[in-house]
Amino acid sequence: MWDALSQWGILISLARAWRREKNAKLPRGNWWLPWLGESLDFFWRSPDDFYKTRFSRYGSIFLSHIFGSTTIVTSTPEEAKFILGTRHKLFRARYPTSIDRVLNHPFWEGDFHCRVRKIVQAPMMPEVLKSQISKFDSLATWTLNTWSHGDHVITHAETRKFSFHVALYLVCSLEPSAESMKMLDDYECVAKGAICFPLNVPGTGFHLALKKSKVILEALDNIIARRRMERSVHNDILSSLLNSSDENGIKLTTDQVKNVLITLLFAGHETTGVLLVWIVKYLTENPQVLHLVKEEQEIVRQSMADDKQPLAWANVRNMPYTLKVVQETLRLANVAPFSPREILEDVEYNGILFPKGWRVQVYYRHFHLNPEYYKEPLKFDPSRFEVPPKPMVYTPFGNGIRLCPGSELVKLEVLIFIHRLVTNYSWHAVGADKGIQYWPTPRPKGGYKIKVHSHAHSSFSQEQL
Numbered sequence: 001m002w003d004a005l006s007q008w009g010i011l012i013s014l015a016r017a018w019r020r021e022k023n024a025k026l027p028r029g030n031w032w033l034p035w036l037g038e039s040l041d042f043f044w045r046s047p048d049d050f051y052k053t054r055f056s057r058y059g060s061i062f063l064s065h066i067f068g069s070t071t072i073v074t075s076t077p078e079e080a081k082f083i084l085g086t087r088h089k090l091f092r093a094r095y096p097t098s099i100d101r102v103l104n105h106p107f108w109e110g111d112f113h114c115r116v117r118k119i120v121q122a123p124m125m126p127e128v129l130k131s132q133i134s135k136f137d138s139l140a141t142w143t144l145n146t147w148s149h150g151d152h153v154i155t156h157a158e159t160r161k162f163s164f165h166v167a168l169y170l171v172c173s174l175e176p177s178a179e180s181m182k183m184l185d186d187y188e189c190v191a192k193g194a195i196c197f198p199l200n201v202p203g204t205g206f207h208l209a210l211k212k213s214k215v216i217l218e219a220l221d222n223i224i225a226r227r228r229m230e231r232s233v234h235n236d237i238l239s240s241l242l243n244s245s246d247e248n249g250i251k252l253t254t255d256q257v258k259n260v261l262i263t264l265l266f267a268g269h270e271t272t273g274v275l276l277v278w279i280v281k282y283l284t285e286n287p288q289v290l291h292l293v294k295e296e297q298e299i300v301r302q303s304m305a306d307d308k309q310p311l312a313w314a315n316v317r318n319m320p321y322t323l324k325v326v327q328e329t330l331r332l333a334n335v336a337p338f339s340p341r342e343i344l345e346d347v348e349y350n351g352i353l354f355p356k357g358w359r360v361q362v363y364y365r366h367f368h369l370n371p372e373y374y375k376e377p378l379k380f381d382p383s384r385f386e387v388p389p390k391p392m393v394y395t396p397f398g399n400g401i402r403l404c405p406g407s408e409l410v411k412l413e414v415l416i417f418i419h420r421l422v423t424n425y426s427w428h429a430v431g432a433d434k435g436i437q438y439w440p441t442p443r444p445k446g447g448y449k450i451k452v453h454s455h456a457h458s459s460f461s462q463e464q465l
């Protein structure tokens, strides 16, 4: 009923828009189908097939009805610049209902967004991150030290454990514990139900995700309460949030702080954990690249006075080839393949009408895999980053006012993890390639199982945690 009304609302706004913008036209595509629209096709085939079919049928921009909304999918860097940059005020960040609800409305808006962004960004600037290297290194070692020679390991389970604890430390100075591992398990259910049909009845993934999201919010409540009672000073995002006040001296409420924390911990570990799985997979499948990475990391290891010491900033700066591996993986794997927006006013761009109330997706994956910008785009070739990519055609961290504040942190933690991994272990993949699991972030299905072999020398002591 509501859906039918909203379809009528859209038709009315469309008719108005047509009257005003006589020369602009809508992109081609299938958007008439009510309610489910093309969502079944989107979820049951694969998003890759879905997009590919439509780009070849309609060109670089098309119209669809997915995630419960009429959506324009754009795929050129020029459109990305227009939507995320120059005219960003005409578009509002808006995730599908399922993720919006399980993460308690993750997109911060207006003044609240500006205020929180400043707080969140500060500890993720390179000059501040420098002082955290030994901590991140100890977390990489803590993760890898549980691997024994000959073990079978599900890579994703390990990499998300690492990335979650890095985020947890940065956000609220918490060390690994039973409490943190429980929260990580709860986040797994949240992630599973984050992109799905939002049917809140027992037995659905969405229902479980909502339940677990509540559990996480309760745990965050306890963390905040403990922090308020403590006298010691912490230099982390939670303290900055609790101490910040606006120009009128008004502090953030506990609900606002919880809202920031639940999103930040999710954003801070989900994509990075998956990025690391792709890196391990691409290195396994490209032995010549792995060889160059090992060579570079061995030089770093030997340059350190003592194998048991944590890495320092100078060591991490000495990993240019490995950094290209990270950049190339971000391009090819596209762990955050699009940015979703809602159109706030009728807008015309390049003769195309973007009607108010509809959604738009800036689909980065299409230009990251476009032969016009990247020669042999499906080939894993870190050396392509010897020449910096043209502006706007490389945007794994988005663009504009919502550019990912965690991009420097990601590079740093991933380089540290790779160093400890390749200097302490060799591995090979176990079992056949099972393809890609697309939601909530594209990753190798099954988490990429490997068998590990440890090297003779060991990394620095876990007691330093």
Ligand code: HEM
Residues within 6 Å of the ligand: 093, 107, 108, 117, 120, 167, 264, 267, 268, 269, 271, 272, 275, 335, 336, 338, 339, 340, 396, 397, 398, 399, 401, 402, 403, 404, 405, 406, 407, 409, 410
């Ligand atoms: C491989 C790792 C990561 C990738 C590929 C990634 C990608 C992105 C992208 C594409 C956006 C823009 C979303 C949009 O425009 O709608 C974004 C936003 C964001 N990311 Fe990341 N991210 C990663 C890791 C992280 C980490 C480690 C953190 C924090 C610890 C983080 C925190 C955020 C936050 C808070 C936003 C929202 C910013 C805002 O609304 O102003 N991300 N990320």
